[in-house]
Amino acid sequence: MQASLSLLLKLLIAFGLPFALLQVPTPSLPLGELTLVQHRLLAIFVMAALLWILEPVPVYATSLLIIVLELVMLSDQSLLLFRQPADATPLGQFIAYTDIFHAFASPIIMLFLGGFALAIAAAKFRLDTNLARVLLSPFGSQPRYIMLGLMLITAVFSMFMSNTATTVMMLALLVPVLATVPRDDNSIKALVLAIPVAANTGGIATPIGTPPNAIALQYLSDEHSISFLGWMAFGLPFVIVQLALAWWLLQRLFPTRHHTLALHLEGQFQRSWQAWVVYLTFGLTIVLWLTTAWHGMNAYVVALLPLTVFALTGIIGKEELKLFNWDVLWLVAGGIAIGMALDQTGLAGQLAHAIDYASLPSLLILILLSGLCWLMANFMSNTATANLLMPIGAAIATSVPSLAGAGGLTAMLIMLAFSASLGMVLPVSTPPNSLAYSTGLIDSRDMMKVGVLVGLSGLSVLYLAALMALSV
Template sequence: MKLKEALRYLLAFGLPIVILCLPLSAFGIEGMTIQEQRVVAIFVMAALCWVLEPIPIYATSVLVIVLELLVLSDKALIFFKSGVEQPDFGVVLNYKDIMATFASPIIMLFLGGFFLAMAATKYRLDVNLARVLLKPFGHKPANVMLGLMVITAIFSMFMSNTATTAMMLAILVPVLSIFSPGDRGKAAFALAIPVAANIGGIGTPIGTPPNAIALKYLTGDNYIGFGEWMSFAVPFVVVMLLIAWFLLKTLFPSQQDKMELAIKGKFLKTPKAIVVYVTFAVTILLWLMGSSHGMNSYTVALIPVAVFSVTKIIGKDDLKNISWDVLWLVSGGFALGLALDKTGLASHAVSAIPFAEFSPLLVIFAVTLLCLLMANFMSHTATANLLMPIVAALAVSMDSLAGFGGTKAILLCVTFAASLGMSLPISTPPNALAHAAGHTTTGDMAKVGAALGAIGVALTFVMVYLMRVVGYV
């Protein structure tokens, strides 16, 4: 084991052990319990593992769930349970609640999205849609780039951003060969795909994991349905895409006057292909109709799972290609949020800082900026997993936030910021794929990503303000 790797392990797992050895008074939180101390240790371990990655990030989530079962639950190891001599032990979590994070309705929502994406790819619905939808954009380089960005964004609303980027970059290969070696337009096209994928994922609740994590806390009076989410997120995506397109074509002008984008293929007309088309359309339609038909988006998400399984469109071999790591990663975040909430640590930590003395706008701006910075250096999902439960507790504790949209406003700002972190190749898998293709530099990516991040945060505030004006938040 290399020294650097050993240090990562030591820091990620050593510091939590040190935290467990500290007296409760060392935390400076009045009423701190033993259970809350253990949650602090698990939270620090998760944060360090997600940032330093001594183990895979999905493995960190599984470890979080297992540790909560072992040391926080009512079925914990016997020597971790409370005794008569421990009056400050704290709240004990129900083991069923911890395990239920693996089968949260939001996990089922993502599973339905994965089934739709796999079926669309298997029966070439994605490539054929790209071929049809790109035709109206003509042959001018700037227009072709806009078309590619629009298609990428649309696919990213319903497919994995990573899978969408990989598919679109493959389509882009013959286009990039047209450019001369010194043509800056090549960088624009190479960056357009990951930028559009990152932005497009904001458009639907299943577009990217941070959106699903936000839904976990947008309940009750703050509940947002699938169609409602799209009603404000899609306009945001459209505006951001236009800004990104203008920025790319301005920073990296092309020397080409005309280009041809040849995508070969035709829509399949087999019975199974038709089932895919119909199921895809019906599922999207039911999602957009909200609860007017009596079903919520989580119930609708299981329709394609059932249809594609029964018709053998998705077989047992296909199931191996589902992004189980993403589902585990999200469920680990839910478990971490459950522990922070149920033990009272999140509310105690928030109350320990006098947020009420600060301007609500300043608080919203600060947490949004923090989320954007974190999302540039670590997984967007991990960032959302760490921040969402704390921000949700903060929203509940600050009465002054009610005048600025309350819980819904601050969570949406943080959620959108998580997807806007795209300044570096390590920021998000689409960026890494585009950088690995070798047609863009880290400097170009940082320039575009930083500008779009700042513009996106500003636009998020405008969006929330308009939503407040019309009474949505």
């Protein structure tokens, strides 16, 4: 009964406040005079934020609702009632309904489809676990080096696979290692926490590693576009620094009493022709992603090649297609749709000018927005956080002179993407955190302690890099 009342209250808040906002005269809003289309979009934006924060419905359902409401209320094929102004308020420019539908077929969606295909094929033929076994063997038997090996392997897999799938795989690999450690040894907590920290951090290195990166790329086009390798030039050094800091931090917070741990890693690579197709396609796709300048195909085009190869060879069939993270694709599509609407209606610009950012130093603007992004990402989905803040950050970066003329758009969106992925304070902050917490080997205080320190250290590295970039 109490759960039902809580759900009802959340729904009333999420839908009631935006409905009340629609009844407010536009001149009375702090944004100034809005068109009816902008006013409706603002209500949809507020509703999406509340639904993503409170989560009375699944986050992907909120994204689908955004797209439907835009089609019904804001598109050139909207309900006739919404195309007729009720008063003297200007109606505004409607959005082409095809532009809203394009959110489902954005290049970003194609990039994720390719990433899912690689991850599922690798898991089907045990490429992931066998690579982990081979890569972990050289790290010896000392606990700190085993933890370093786990973190490096987890981070590398998270660059190209779902961080959730990577965490599941690495926690399973950790089971025989933990079996040799007494339950009262702190190294258990260090080893378990190392995996979600590395999974959350590793995805930062590549455009397909985590949804916030892909959302940032949506706004980096034309002269601001970044290649796969170009993104890694920013992301990989940051990940290396963060992993080193986290490794040192975990050793200090959870020191071990043992000098050695026994590893029992078994298994072998499969030799079937389909397994060889997976191995070769996996390697070739990564090479093509890293050499765009040589062959001319961008990351989005390359992403469809493994999907096509696996479909033609039967490696991915109907059952495997069901394993794709369609909820993530819907969530990203909703963010793309709301970002596009904010841009086309001009509302993003008005939200960006609600505060006089032009009077603030460039670095302070970046710090304020990235800090807000990190704070929000600890309490809600990092993808939902990126969906909400990316369009506003892009509008601010292109309208504030001190940022617009100094690569500010790229700096703003990269910092927001990185900050969203650093949100890992609570068990509910990210799926890897939830999976690690579900083992029962750590408690929320341990996770909060590590999450806060790793997050703040990451933000400090970002701010130092931004200071150096803006001073050049």
